[in-house]
Amino acid sequence: MIIIMKPGASQEQLNKVMKRIEAEGLNYQINQGSEQVVFGLIGDTRSIQDVAFRSYEGVEKTLRISNTYKLTSREFHPQDTIVDVDGVKIGDGSFVTMAGPCSIEGLEQIMETARMAKAGGAKILRGGAFKPRTSPYAFQGLAEEGLKYIRQAADAYDMKVITEVMDEGHIDMVAEYSDIIQIGARNMQNFKLLSAVGKTGKPIGLKRGISGTIDEWLNAAEYIAVEEKSPVIFIERGIRTYETATRNTFDLSAVPLIKKLSHFPIIVDPSHGTGVWDLVTPMARAGVAAGADGMIVEIHPDPANAWSDGPQSLNEKTYLKMMKEVDLLVEAMKKIKAIENE
Amino acid sequence: MIIIMKPGASQEQLNKVMKRIEAEGLNYQINQGSEQVVFGLIGDTRSIQDVAFRSYEGVEKTLRISNTYKLTSREFHPQDTIVDVDGVKIGDGSFVTMAGPCSIEGLEQIMETARMAKAGGAKILRGGAFKPRTSPYAFQGLAEEGLKYIRQAADAYDMKVITEVMDEGHIDMVAEYSDIIQIGARNMQNFKLLSAVGKTGKPIGLKRGISGTIDEWLNAAEYIAVEEKSPVIFIERGIRTYETATRNTFDLSAVPLIKKLSHFPIIVDPSHGTGVWDLVTPMARAGVAAGADGMIVEIHPDPANAWSDGPQSLNEKTYLKMMKEVDLLVEAMKKIKAIENE
Amino acid sequence: MIIIMKPGASQEQLNKVMKRIEAEGLNYQINQGSEQVVFGLIGDTRSIQDVAFRSYEGVEKTLRISNTYKLTSREFHPQDTIVDVDGVKIGDGSFVTMAGPCSIEGLEQIMETARMAKAGGAKILRGGAFKPRTSPYAFQGLAEEGLKYIRQAADAYDMKVITEVMDEGHIDMVAEYSDIIQIGARNMQNFKLLSAVGKTGKPIGLKRGISGTIDEWLNAAEYIAVEEKSPVIFIERGIRTYETATRNTFDLSAVPLIKKLSHFPIIVDPSHGTGVWDLVTPMARAGVAAGADGMIVEIHPDPANAWSDGPQSLNEKTYLKMMKEVDLLVEAMKKIKAIENE
Amino acid sequence: MIIIMKPGASQEQLNKVMKRIEAEGLNYQINQGSEQVVFGLIGDTRSIQDVAFRSYEGVEKTLRISNTYKLTSREFHPQDTIVDVDGVKIGDGSFVTMAGPCSIEGLEQIMETARMAKAGGAKILRGGAFKPRTSPYAFQGLAEEGLKYIRQAADAYDMKVITEVMDEGHIDMVAEYSDIIQIGARNMQNFKLLSAVGKTGKPIGLKRGISGTIDEWLNAAEYIAVEEKSPVIFIERGIRTYETATRNTFDLSAVPLIKKLSHFPIIVDPSHGTGVWDLVTPMARAGVAAGADGMIVEIHPDPANAWSDGPQSLNEKTYLKMMKEVDLLVEAMKKIKAIENE
Structure with missing residues (x-):
């Protein structure tokens, strides 16, 4: 999952988001862009709701990268099911x-x-x-x-x-x-x-x-x-x-x-x-x-x-x-x- | 309900539709237009499906005039329900x-x-x-x-x-x-x-x-x-x-x-x-x-x-x-x- | 074209609609249903807007039966154009x-x-x-x-x-x-x-x-x-x-x-x-x-x-x-x- | 802009994307997730099409973070225009x-x-x-x-x-x-x-x-x-x-x-x-x-x-x-x- 902060998000707002990521048992990498900060979450985010982070002040968008349907997914099961x-x-x-x-x-x-x-x-x-x-x-x-x-x-x-x-x-x-x-x-x-x-x-x-x-x-x-x-x-x-x-x-x-x-x-x-x-x-x-x-x-x-x-x-x-x-x-x-x- | 026949619908096709209307216990009026025939059904059509008539050969469209939600309708109950x-x-x-x-x-x-x-x-x-x-x-x-x-x-x-x-x-x-x-x-x-x-x-x-x-x-x-x-x-x-x-x-x-x-x-x-x-x-x-x-x-x-x-x-x-x-x-x-x- | 009046439309409202139909150079047939009156227009309605009639008091709906794209229509030109x-x-x-x-x-x-x-x-x-x-x-x-x-x-x-x-x-x-x-x-x-x-x-x-x-x-x-x-x-x-x-x-x-x-x-x-x-x-x-x-x-x-x-x-x-x-x-x-x- | 690679994207595919980013005059940061690599682009991406990157093999998605309508945007012009x-x-x-x-x-x-x-x-x-x-x-x-x-x-x-x-x-x-x-x-x-x-x-x-x-x-x-x-x-x-x-x-x-x-x-x-x-x-x-x-x-x-x-x-x-x-x-x-x- 990726969390994109608003341009001008405060350090306090960043801290709150980082604390929540850690509370969910995940790690992150920070991308410091020219206008805004982007967090890349590391770990299994399947059970985490991206909307949760959208409620934080200073967060602009979130983007789920991996899908949430593991057993149905071809990634998990490459062969056709007959x-x-x-x-x-x-x-x-x-x-x-x-x-x-x-x-x-x-x-x-x-x-x-x-x-x-x-x-x-x-x-x-x-x-x-x-x-x-x-x-x-x-x-x-x-x-x-x-x-x-x-x-x-x-x-x-x-x-x-x-x-x-x-x-x-x-x-x-x-x-x-x-x-x-x-x-x-x-x-x-x-x-x-x-x-x-x-x-x-x-x-x-x-x-x-x-x-x-x-x-x-x-x-x-x-x-x-x-x-x-x-x-x-x-x-x-x-x-x-x-x-x-x-x-x-x-x-x-x-x-x-x-x-x-x-x-x-x-x-x-x-x-x-x-x-x-x-x-x-x-x-x-x-x-x-x-x-x-x-x-x-x-x-x-x-x-x-x-x-x-x-x-x-x-x-x-x-x-x-x-x-x-x-x-x-x-x-x-x-x-x-x-x-x-x- | 109104039933619009295709231009060039045959008399036999018209007869089948008329027979079905009667079988449903309804009457009808016929509009003989320059290009096509239109039936106007007379009677309570609430329980009749207009799609039924769309299955007949020679029928182009049907149009339901009265609604199907009697008790919910304001027509039936003009005063606001509090x-x-x-x-x-x-x-x-x-x-x-x-x-x-x-x-x-x-x-x-x-x-x-x-x-x-x-x-x-x-x-x-x-x-x-x-x-x-x-x-x-x-x-x-x-x-x-x-x-x-x-x-x-x-x-x-x-x-x-x-x-x-x-x-x-x-x-x-x-x-x-x-x-x-x-x-x-x-x-x-x-x-x-x-x-x-x-x-x-x-x-x-x-x-x-x-x-x-x-x-x-x-x-x-x-x-x-x-x-x-x-x-x-x-x-x-x-x-x-x-x-x-x-x-x-x-x-x-x-x-x-x-x-x-x-x-x-x-x-x-x-x-x-x-x-x-x-x-x-x-x-x-x-x-x-x-x-x-x-x-x-x-x-x-x-x-x-x-x-x-x-x-x-x-x-x-x-x-x-x-x-x-x-x-x-x-x-x-x-x-x-x-x-x-x- | 078909014009469906509201249940309870007055005779005066009916008269105005009939006058307009005639002014457009068309004839009509009247369907007197149990709840409402329906007009079936007779003549070439291609150049007439059905919305015009929807502006009249007492009119509930209008329905265009024939299409408005004569030269494009297969009706007019049954063979495929190559x-x-x-x-x-x-x-x-x-x-x-x-x-x-x-x-x-x-x-x-x-x-x-x-x-x-x-x-x-x-x-x-x-x-x-x-x-x-x-x-x-x-x-x-x-x-x-x-x-x-x-x-x-x-x-x-x-x-x-x-x-x-x-x-x-x-x-x-x-x-x-x-x-x-x-x-x-x-x-x-x-x-x-x-x-x-x-x-x-x-x-x-x-x-x-x-x-x-x-x-x-x-x-x-x-x-x-x-x-x-x-x-x-x-x-x-x-x-x-x-x-x-x-x-x-x-x-x-x-x-x-x-x-x-x-x-x-x-x-x-x-x-x-x-x-x-x-x-x-x-x-x-x-x-x-x-x-x-x-x-x-x-x-x-x-x-x-x-x-x-x-x-x-x-x-x-x-x-x-x-x-x-x-x-x-x-x-x-x-x-x-x-x-x-x- | 963010570029998300497919899980299992090859090093060669990563290299091609990096080369293109550089060719566009931009820098990037790499997020190495547990399943996939994510690039965060640094610089003015307004004139770059995110779809361009979606044509590269190994790219799963792209996400534009900043908008493309600078002069219309409130960001650029905080006061109301009267x-x-x-x-x-x-x-x-x-x-x-x-x-x-x-x-x-x-x-x-x-x-x-x-x-x-x-x-x-x-x-x-x-x-x-x-x-x-x-x-x-x-x-x-x-x-x-x-x-x-x-x-x-x-x-x-x-x-x-x-x-x-x-x-x-x-x-x-x-x-x-x-x-x-x-x-x-x-x-x-x-x-x-x-x-x-x-x-x-x-x-x-x-x-x-x-x-x-x-x-x-x-x-x-x-x-x-x-x-x-x-x-x-x-x-x-x-x-x-x-x-x-x-x-x-x-x-x-x-x-x-x-x-x-x-x-x-x-x-x-x-x-x-x-x-x-x-x-x-x-x-x-x-x-x-x-x-x-x-x-x-x-x-x-x-x-x-x-x-x-x-x-x-x-x-x-x-x-x-x-x-x-x-x-x-x-x-x-x-x-x-x-x-x-x-």
């Missing part, structure tokens, strides 16, 4: 598709969607049993009934399940039916929930918050990683910006950035990332080319009658077409990865 | 100050802060016992021990308590010690928590989410309002934008906007809104002038040694000075409110 | 690379860069002779001297030139040396400049403004299109959001979205889009896969000594590697486009 | 109102508006003769004819004039009729225009760009200040964020922040800041209380028939009421400023 979802590998260089409806609406709907998903090559079935909704008057999900249906459908088509948990009290229930536990965007910084799912041992699909920074996202993963049981799968799903032509702004740069900073895999969600079904296919392709380890996509046998997220769902025809295109790019990416590793 | 916090009134035209540290650090610290707060005229003591932290390695709060201390300090100085609850499992505990239950920015859309605190009957201080829209905030309040027990106090605390010179962008326009759209009171948080102590006083003044019903502000006997949020905390001297300035503006606002009501 | 840059086609299904330094620094530098660019397969040489700089103390470009150098270098390697014009007074000069005239992000809404370059007949590379919406961008193109001389090439270069881990947030969804809404081609700028050289290659790949018609990328023989934008520039080795990867994806996209057109 | 607009002082502790229509529509309209403006206490008349419009089909302003009208109206009521210049070619013309030259939000970084108006000697009203950071705004002012002829008046007019309930997000924190960082005065524009007339009065009040030196506000004799910006314009009645309220707060602020200066 997540094994009961035999389906994520992060091993392949591209894994998770497909399904926004909401589980009934057994028939999820069975039919599983059939579609499987036909296109998806290995994991998605579907929500608990739905966070902006308005209290909207449909809130089928709960455990829905979980049973999605498990049954996945088993029928030899697929795995990913589904969201929103509440600590439901973790055991969701873990019983699901192979991957998803943390939704609204809960990216629900720290108690993160710690709790981190204890399950199940892989955790961690969506980026709607206004989550890359740094906050990595720190959120750290809450899971410190439990040392569950691997993390990052899910980029778009962020909130001033642009309203798409539902969110799909930040695909997050893919190579997360791969640079962390050893955990990252997949993309072009459905929420765009919010419009006819942008889903090109952005799914872009996700493959950016280097993602997979995608999660919303499909529905009859989007016009979906209970939620119909406008961003693909039907059977558009989904199968997308998967053909994605497969062609996955092939090209195999050659590209060989170049990258030269 | 929240009575055990004798302290919020929303009655007065300006109520809530002051205290970010974190409760110990009995001595909170007692000393309560003394300061009271001396400046604050009637409500704030302080966090559970702290959501970006990094798992940072201080997470004193929990129930902290709640006991803040209650003791408030009682000693004849003040009321506001403190945050982050977890459904802690609601009873927090309700036992606190007069107002605060929902933090990260939980603005933790819908299960909102429903649960709405059942306590305690006033709920509802912070705006870091990227919450005004519309989402009003809908979040609706989750509390539908329980018909707890009144809501909106707390504007700044939003996340591209600007990094301040910690957040303090959106003071939210004050007159919320007052126009809802009957519940709104207070401001210039500490989080700016993140820098020397901007707190001018923005507290601006909050008074914008018409807020009060403010919540971070103070600390020794900001440099605060365990969290030191940089945005006022010390005794700067706090007392701010309160003198605020009082002068509160006086001026009394005359202004008389003009407004002419 | 831009012919003196023999190099953009928008014909191929993927065209424009490469070069941020600033033209001298003849030697630009000759060397042209050699590199050509070796990788770029057909168009980029380089700035006028540099808009945040600080008045930074290097501002070589001006006409630079234009001469880039022309000479492009000719030596049988390439075309794209370079930026920032000032109406320089248009003739830039048009003399350049094959494509670039409008920078800061000038996306410099309407007088847009009109002026639109008269040159040269293709215009129109960068998206740093906070430009898709709708504003299309309207900016319309300023060029109404001159009916110069075709437009949209350039997505990232937008400003709260995220600071990348220089901008690269909004790749703009690629399929612009292709849906307009007939003009769109290329991507992964250098400005990310701001970090090691993210450029994956995002260039993603641009190909999203369906872009080309890219513009910053390369430099010695990025560490570049006069500007060094951190986002590729050197010869990284550039050539990127181009190999891009070529593999371009091949895959040929097969994909065949599927798309099935 | 701008004298032909006898009307801005920045002397008073609160100056500039009022008028968005567009000058004709002599009668501007005369009537001047009468209104004067009656409320405004000393400066605003009005646009050149209008930047998103769509090329919208009204673009009366040009010189409009300038003549506003001058005539201001003279008739003993007021000063502020009006916008959008084009370098019009500066002489605008300077002939106007007392303050306004640079609009879209031109905040039109650096050639900034330099040119800086040579006129007239005070320059510099609007913040729609996505301009505080730092960019101060640097834009520096382009004017380096000409050493024209003083700057900052105008906060709202920034673009994800929130759409208001036209812009009015960033009032900019008022105390600019006052802290610069010696030039700052005024606020609650009309563009909110975009809705019934939010203008509370936000004008908030501007006074935040410490602004004045405001610029849109008024119109008949907002419903204004040619532009009608929805955010006040009519005579609402304007006069606002001015009464503002006056009461200006009185209170006199006492508050006395406290501040204690």
